Amino acid sequence: MKCVIFDFDGTLSDSIKVFIQAYNNFAEAEGYNKVALDELDDLKKMSIPERCRHLNFPMRSIPFAAPKLYRYVRETRETLPLFSGIKQMLDELNSRGIHIAIISSNASDIIKNCLESNGINYIHDVLSSKYIFSKDKLIKKLLKQYSYTSEDAFYVGDEQRDIDASKKSGLRAVWVAWGYDDESLISGSDFKAAAPDDIVDYAAKG
CATH class of the missing domain: 1.10.150 (DNA polymerase; domain 1)
Incomplete structure (x- = not known):
């Protein structure tokens, strides 16, 4: 991965x-x-x-x-908090040499402020989607920029629209159980992460 x-x-x-x-x-x-x-x-x-x-x-x-x-x-001047275990999960992925990117509907400066406040300085690709249903365009742009294939990456999100964007981009989709959408709304995900460590394990399996 x-x-x-x-x-x-x-x-x-x-x-x-x-x-x-x-x-x-x-x-x-x-x-x-x-x-x-x-x-x-x-x-x-x-x-x-x-x-x-x-x-x-x-x-x-x-x-x-x-x-x-x-x-x-x-x-x-609110600093958005991270969920418990997220920093440790990101640190572990980074230590394994995995490229980490963020594609969100949130503003990039707000995201970067959160990362900086939590001592996370290794995520350089933070892309902000102007429209909430068009993340797939930015995902495809990132894949093309780094010449990644659909087997090289996966997308992690908490809402059905994240799953849909993953599929439109040809990527596997990981749904996290601690986010905004209830599991009853989710269909088409390739993996359910019950805790941040599950994402590390899934990445390790390739």
């Missing part, structure tokens, strides 16, 4: 509470329904269109809302 490509939010970073705060601040100003922490489990079982309907939030507004959410994170 030459390369492991990661999603960020819900996969590496436990950013849900920060982004709920950002979204609720935005929702109050725009007149959308807010998110209560006690409804997170229910939201995790909803698809993205279902979540938007629940929040009275039009899907077409997602690309316009995202920059405002990121601006909130920057202005509050």
Whole structure:
């Protein structure tokens, strides 16, 4: 295995509470329904269109809302936390000479700030997708840049859209059980990671 490509939010970073705060601040100003922490489990079982309907939030507004959410994170100077065991997992992959990249819908400067704050200075490919359903384009771009084949890499994410992007790119998809989407929403993944160490084991098997 030459390369492991990661999603960020819900996969590496436990950013849900920060982004709920950002979204609720935005929702109050725009007149959308807010998110209560006690409804997170229910939201995790909803698809993205279902979540938007629940929040009275039009899907077409997602690309316009995202920059405002990121601006909130920057202005509050929040450093997004990593899930437990993530740094150790990334360090182990790096020590084995595996190229680590991140392709996310989050802003690259926010991701880099999180990595820097956690002493992770070896991830240089951090790509930000402008649209939440177009990660496959960046995955293909990265593969082409490094002349990787579909056998050289796999993509790790927590949502069904991550699995879909992997498949569109011809890569194997690893789904992590600690993220945003409930397992009932997931189909087509090649491997389920119940803990970060499982990703290291999967990479070792090639």
